[in-house]
Amino acid sequence: MENYTDINVEPSGEIEILTINRPEARNALTYNTYDELEHAVRSTSARCLIITAVDPAFCSGDDVKAVMANPAGNPADRLERKPKITALADALVHTDVPVIAAVNGAAVGWGMELALLADIRVLSERARMGELFVLRGLNCDVAGLARLADAVGRERAAELLFTGEIIDAETAFSDGLASRVVPHEELMPTALAVAQRIAANPPVAVQKIKAGLREALDPDWASLGSWVSSSLAELFRTDDHKEGVAAFLEKREPRYTGK
Numbered sequence: 174m175e176n177y178t179d180i181n182v183e184p185s186g187e188i189e190i191l192t193i194n195r196p197e198a199r200n201a202l203t204y205n206t207y208d209e210l211e212h213a214v215r216s217t218s219a220r221c222l223i224i225t226a227v228d229p230a231f232c233s234g235d236d237v238k239a240v241m242a243n244p245a246g247n248p249a250d251r252l253e254r255k256p257k258i259t260a261l262a263d264a265l266v267h268t269d270v271p272v273i274a275a276v277n278g279a280a281v282g283w284g285m286e287l288a289l290l291a292d293i294r295v296l297s298e299r300a301r302m303g304e305l306f307v308l309r310g311l312n313c314d315v316a317g318l319a320r321l322a323d324a325v326g327r328e329r330a331a332e333l334l335f336t337g338e339i340i341d342a343e344t345a346f347s348d349g350l351a352s353r354v355v356p357h358e359e360l361m362p363t364a365l366a367v368a369q370r371i372a373a374n375p376p377v378a379v380q381k382i383k384a385g386l387r388e389a390l391d392p393d394w395a396s397l398g399s400w401v402s403s404s405l406a407e408l409f410r411t412d413d414h415k416e417g418v419a420a421f422l423e424k425r426e427p428r429y430t431g432k
Contacts, residue, residue, distance in 0.1 A: 175213070179206040182213055185365065187372035189219035193226035200226040201236035202283055207261050210287075214264040214272075220372040220379070222268075223364050224291060225275035234282020234305065237418060249409035256406065258398020262315050265290040266387070266394050269380035271371050275364035276300040277357070281339060282309075289316035289324070292383065293367060294351040296342040297360040302350060303339035309421065310414030310429070312404050319392050324349045 175182065181192040191213050193200040214222065226232060240248065258266075265272060265287075274280075274291035281303040288294055288302065304321070306313045313321075313334060322330040325348045332338070342354045355363045371379060408414055412432040420427035 175209075175216075177209045177213070179203065180209045180213060184219070186369070187220040188223060188365065188368045189213075189217050189221075190223045190225065193224075193232060195236075196227040196229065198236055199230040199233035199279065200284070201233045201239075203236045203239040206236075207259075211261040211264045214261070214268055214270075217268075217270055219270060220376050221368040222270055222272045223275055223361075223368055224272060224287065225277055225361065225364070228277055229299075230278040230284070231274075231276045231280040231300065232282075232284025232287055233279055234284050237421065247409065249406045252402045252406035252409070256399045256402035258394050258401070259314055262286070262290060262398065263394065266315075266391065269383050271368075271379060271383060273364050273368055275360050276302070276342075276351070277360055279303075279339075281305050283314065286314045286316040289320040289350075292386075294345075295360060295364045295367065296345060296351040296354045297357040298342050298354055299357050300342040300345065300351075300354070301339050302345050303337060304334050305337045305339075307335060308337040308427070309417035310411055311408045311417075312401065315392075315394060315397050315401055318401070319394075319397060321350075323390060 179193065179195055181194050183190040183192065191210065193206065195201060195206065272291040273293045273295060274288040276288050276294060276296045278297065278299050279301045280288045281301065282305045285302050285304055304313050304317045306317070317334060321333065329348060340348070345351050346354045353363065413429045416427050416429060
């Protein structure tokens with residue numbers, strides 16, 4: 174078992190449960206959290222994965238303070254040097270292991286991306302979802318462009334992406350973003366029951382079906398990821414991005430200028 178610090182990995186028979194464990198930061202993602210989740214996904218030998226988090230949130234997106242303080246420097250420079258799909262997104266879209274997101278609370282920003290990258294989403298009644306990137310002067314990652322539009326249709330996806338609206342669990346379900354919504358205390362038992370049904374089936378056949386869905390429905394992830402990275406590199410340098418982050422940290426309304 175790997176010595177992870179930001180996530181817990183719990184085997185349950187042929188199933189593996191990956192739990193983000195940064196509740197003090199509402200399970201926001203640091204570079205380390207991304208790396209640990211990516212490693213756990215790529216190294217699993219399970220027949221089905223469940224991704225969830227310690228209450229009260231599923232994932233509140235990037236940990237803005239940690240990202241800003243990272244010694245790796247300006248994220249725009251890093252993205253511009255080598256534009257490509259986010260490593261965790263790449264791991265999730267290319268694994269042939271079925272992935273269930275058990276969304277126990279707010280899944281916003283990259284937290285919503287993480288949920289969208291799963292094959293099946295089971296939502297607690299407390300779940301909330303929102304693509305908040307536009308409110309920080311940024312575009313979303315690959316899942317918000319490909320998976321969101323595939324699930325809810327282009328028009329509804331455009332509305333969610335352009336506004337940064339946060340929707341509740343019932344709205345997410347009616348939009349087609351989840352297979353079911355359950356009482357909070359039934360979230361993990363329900364996700365485990367679905368995972369057990371999947372894990373009981375012939376694993377090679379299940380893997381082929383997942384690969385077939387990818388062939389039939391998914392875009393060219395490498396090309397889309399490169400476009401996303403290049404676009405983000407440009408947007409990270411804008412005044413509107415700086416204003417969006419400052420307004421968020423200062424808990425005030427932003428004043429965008431289009432620069």
